[in-house]
Amino acid sequence: MMLEATNVRKSFEGTEILKGIDLSVDKGDVVAILGPSGSGKTTFLRCLNFLERADSGELVFDGDRVDLHAATRREIARIRRKTAFVFQNYNLFLNKTVLDNVTLGPVVGMKMPRAQAREIAVRALDRVGMADRLGSYPSQLSGGQQQRVAIARALATGPEIIYFDEPTSALDPELIGEVLSVMRSLAEDGMTMLIVTHEMDFARHVSSKVLFMENGSVIESGPTQAFFEQPKEERSRAFIRSILQARE
Amino acid sequence: MNERLLGILIDSFPKLLSYGIRVTLPLTAVSFTLALVISVAVALIQYANVRVLRQVCRFYIWIIRGTPLLVQLYLVFYGLPSVGIKLEAFTAAVLVFGFNEGAYMAETMRGALESVSVGQMEAGYCVGLSYLQIMTHVVLPQAFRTAFPALSNSLISMLKGTSLAATITVMEMFRQAQVINGRVYESLGLYSEVALIYLAICTLLTHLQRIGEKKLSGYGGAAK
Numbered sequence: 385m386m387l388e389a390t391n392v393r394k395s396f397e398g399t400e401i402l403k404g405i406d407l408s409v410d411k412g413d414v415v416a417i418l419g420p421s422g423s424g425k426t427t428f429l430r431c432l433n434f435l436e437r438a439d440s441g442e443l444v445f446d447g448d449r450v451d452l453h454a455a456t457r458r459e460i461a462r463i464r465r466k467t468a469f470v471f472q473n474y475n476l477f478l479n480k481t482v483l484d485n486v487t488l489g490p491v492v493g494m495k496m497p498r499a500q501a502r503e504i505a506v507r508a509l510d511r512v513g514m515a516d517r518l519g520s521y522p523s524q525l526s527g528g529q530q531q532r533v534a535i536a537r538a539l540a541t542g543p544e545i546i547y548f549d550e551p552t553s554a555l556d557p558e559l560i561g562e563v564l565s566v567m568r569s570l571a572e573d574g575m576t577m578l579i580v581t582h583e584m585d586f587a588r589h590v591s592s593k594v595l596f597m598e599n600g601s602v603i604e605s606g607p608t609q610a611f612f613e614q615p616k617e618e619r620s621r622a623f624i625r626s627i628l629q630a631r632e
Numbered sequence: 633m634n635e636r637l638l639g640i641l642i643d644s645f646p647k648l649l650s651y652g653i654r655v656t657l658p659l660t661a662v663s664f665t666l667a668l669v670i671s672v673a674v675a676l677i678q679y680a681n682v683r684v685l686r687q688v689c690r691f692y693i694w695i696i697r698g699t700p701l702l703v704q705l706y707l708v709f710y711g712l713p714s715v716g717i718k719l720e721a722f723t724a725a726v727l728v729f730g731f732n733e734g735a736y737m738a739e740t741m742r743g744a745l746e747s748v749s750v751g752q753m754e755a756g757y758c759v760g761l762s763y764l765q766i767m768t769h770v771v772l773p774q775a776f777r778t779a780f781p782a783l784s785n786s787l788i789s790m791l792k793g794t795s796l797a798a799t800i801t802v803m804e805m806f807r808q809a810q811v812i813n814g815r816v817y818e819s820l821g822l823y824s825e826v827a828l829i830y831l832a833i834c835t836l837l838t839h840l841q842r843i844g845e846k847k848l849s850g851y852g853g854a855a856k
Contacts, residue, residue: 435754461760469758475751479773489759492769534755541759 385444386411386576387545392431392441392452394424401427402438403600409545409578409593414571416591416608417580420623424600425580426472429547432578433469434460446544465494468538472550474530476522476537482509483518486537494541501540508536512566528559532566539570546570548579564590584627588612596620637821644812648826652805652833659725659804660791666730667786671737676767678738679745689738696735702796704728709800725797733790737783744779745771777848784841788834795830805829 387409394402401424409415417425430436431452432443441452445466450459476485486505490496496504509515512532522530531551538546551567552560564586571577571590581587587594587608594611596604596619604611604620615621674689696704709724719727748771756766776783798807809826813819 433758435757461762464758465760467758469755471751471755473751475749475755477752477755477770479770479777488769489761492765493760493762537755537759 385409386413386446387432388444389432389452390442390444392428393439394427394431394436395439401600402431405441405597405600405602407595407602407605409576411544411576412574413593414575414577414591415579415593415595416587417578417595417597418582418584418587418623419597419603422599423597425597426549428597429549429578429580433464433467433547435469465541466544468541468543468546470531470534470538470546470548470551472553474522474527474534474554476530476534478522480521481518482514482520482522482525482533485522485533486540489537489541504542505536505540508539509533511539511569512536513562526559527555528562531555531563535563535566535570545576545578548577548581550580550582552581552583596623598623637818640812640816640818641821641825644809644822644825647812648805648808648829651803651808652829655802655804656791656794656806657833659722659729659794659797659802660787663726663729663733663794664787664790666726667732667734667737667790668783670730670734671741672772674734674738675741675745678742680763692731693735693738696732701728701732701793702799704732705796705800721797721800721802724800725794725802729790729793729797733786733793737779737786740779740782740786741775744775744782747778748774780845780848781841784837784844788837791833791837792830 385408387407389405389407392402392405392407393400405424405428407415407428417429419425427436431438431441434452434455438452443450443452443463445463448462450463455463477488480488483502483505486508487498487501490501490504491498506515506518509518512535514529514532514536517525517529517533522533525533535546535551548567552563555563560583564583567577567579567586568590579587579591591608594605594608595602596611596617598619604615604617606616611620612624615624674692677685677689705725705728708728709719709721712719752770752774753766756770761769794804795806797804798810801807803811806826809822813822816822
């Protein structure tokens with residue numbers, strides 16, 4: 385088991401957002417976190433990387449056991465070194481070029497020699513099809529291009545797992561495809577990924593596992609095919625049905 | 633214009649300009665540097681919400697913004713000696729101008745820091761940067777860019793404000809004009825002349841500001 389989160393709880397101003405979430409991820413898994421808006425998917429993902437401090441919960445990452453509520457700064461840094469995060473709004477560093485966005489973490493955070501970081505960055509950017517825009521600033525790129533650079537930035541830190549928080553939700557419809565195809569190729573190369581998404585086709589065809597959440601609880605989790613073809617829970621069935629209907 | 637006045641103006645021009653270059657500009661430069669350091673420190677303390685220091689910063693801004701610059705100059709230069717703190721006129725001026733403009737610039741910087749989106753900070757953490765690294769490489773550069781026009785305003789206003797140092801015996805450009813006028817009694821002519829020199833310097837600074845803004849706009853458009 386590469387990552388195991390147990391009993392993750394979080395409240396905001398008295399409202400329980402996460403009511404004890406469990407998740408386990410094996411190396412090479414692509415886990416889609418599905419569920420209606422407001423079900424706590426994003427909050428859960430953010431708790432795993434300490435962008436949100438959980439009220440309680442435990443994370444075991446590569447055998448490294450950390451309290452999600454009381455983790456020290458050093459523990460957080462240790463976990464973050466093995467993970468990467470792709471945001472809904474890309475969050476590229478606006479004052480940095482494409483190349484510098486990708487090298488900043490390795491060079492400044494990990495003290496990697498600049499030439500080596502550059503090499504890694506160019507390779508990562510090439511992988512997402514952005515190697516021809518090294519000198520551009522984020523404001524000069526489309527949303528889809530920015531998100532692909534953000535994925536390259538994530539790759540360049542050499543993560544064992546990449547968290548994606550609704551990576552295509554802020555994109556114009558015609559730009560969604562280019563980002564999803566990059567993610568699909570990462571999945572095919574065996575990258576471990578945890579993806580909060582509303583893209584049902586993508587979840588169905590690319591993910592290996594599904595975690596279906598509603599109102600801060602896990603309703604159903606398991607292999608993707610089983611979830612879509614023989615959902616066990618009535619609420620999973622209702623959710624899948626509503627998605628299919630919305631499409632017609 | 634009669635010939636006597638013209639002669640006086642021509643004679644005094646190099647003198648005034650020389651005091652402008654040797655005193656007014658250095659006084660502005662040193663004071664502005666001090667103000668910049670103070671403002672960034674004060675803004676960062678408030679941004680990071682450091683508990684007790686935050687209160688000290690609010691108090692400092694409250695006092696400075698609530699009292700006239702001229703009164704602050706008098707207090708420091710004429711008042712403090714009676715409690716044993718004797719400062720050179722130039723030093724007193726630098727301290728007062730620096731701390732005075734620093735308070736206004738701190739508010740500018742704080743606003744600029746707060747305008748940087750939280751996502752920049754989060755992205756920094758997620759690629760393995762520390763708080764300080766994110767501040768120096770990402771947040772502060774973006775804040776400086778936002779604050780640049782307002783900071784330029786502060787610089788220009790400070791340059792003109794240094795003329796108040798004349799009241800605490802600093803021999804700067806305006807004081808020099810007063811001294812010359814004391815000999816020749818040509819208030820309109822001399823004060824117009826010195827005003828024009830201030831205007832020329834400020835015009836130059838405004839021009840530099842425009843060049844600076846153009847350079848900074850490299851990374852294009854307003855932050856989304």
